[in-house]
Amino acid sequence: MDRLDIIREDETLEDLQINGFSVIQKKEGFRFGMDAVLLANFAKLKKRDEVVDLCSGTGIIPFVIMAKNSISKITGVEIQDEMVEMANRTARYNNVNDKAYFVNGDLKDKDLIKTLGKVDVVTVNPPYKLKDSGLINLDDRNSIARHEICCTLKDVVEAASILLKDKGRFYMVHRPERIADIICEMRSYNIEPKLIKIVHPSIKKRANLILIEGQKNGGKFLKWDTALYVYDENGQYTEDMNRIYYKRDDDNE
Incomplete structure (x- = not known):
C-alpha cells in the first residue's frame, strides 16, 4: 500500500518538520495545538523508557516524542474511537x-x-475546563477534548x-488557574x-499554560523552571520556541 493511501479525503497530513514525521488530522474539527507540542518537548525521556500518553487524541504527543527521542515503546489511550483509528x-x-x-x-x-x-513515563494533555464552565455540547468532539466531560483531573x-x-x-x-487542584x-x-514551568503567550501577557513534572513516590522538593515566552515584542517566535520547532530566524520572515 502506498503511504498516501492511508490518508482519507476529509483528512490532511501535517508535517511536524521533525525528522520526517507527519500526523494525520481532520480538515475540519479538533486539531492539535501548541500545548501538546510544548508538553512533548518538556518531557524528559531516556532511551529505554516505556511511555503511556493519556487523552492521546490523534497522537501528537507520542509522535513528537518519537521524532525527537529514541524510546522503547509508547502507548496512547483515547476514548474517541475515530481519533484512535487515525493515530x-x-x-x-x-x-x-x-x-x-x-x-x-x-x-x-x-x-x-x-x-x-x-x-517509566506518563504524559497527558487533559481537558482543561470544568464540565460546568459555560454552555457545551456533551457529544461534541471538541467539547470532549476541552471540557472534563469524559474524565476529570482526579481521574x-x-x-x-x-x-x-x-x-x-x-x-x-x-492551566495556571488549576495549579492548586x-x-x-x-x-x-x-x-x-518536582518541576513547574509557566508559559506566557508573549512578553507582556500573563501566563496561560503550565507544564508540570511529577515523580511517583518522589521526595518533597519542588523547583520552578525558567518561564517560556512564545512570541517576542515583534510578534515573532522567541529563541526558545525556535529551538522547540527546529526553526531558524529566517524561517519567521
Missing part, C-alpha cells in the same frame, strides 16, 4: 507501528489501565499513578510535584 494509521504512515500503538478505551477503566503494565492523575513504576515520571500541561490531586495519588 494508528499515522503510526503506519511513519513506519513506527512496531513502537507506537493506540488503544480505544476509558482511562477511568482501571482494569484496562492495569493491562498496560507499569511504565487522569489516578490513572497515571496506577501506570507509573516507583520513581516513574509524570508530565502534564494544564493539580498539586493536591498529584500528592493524593503519591505523585510528588
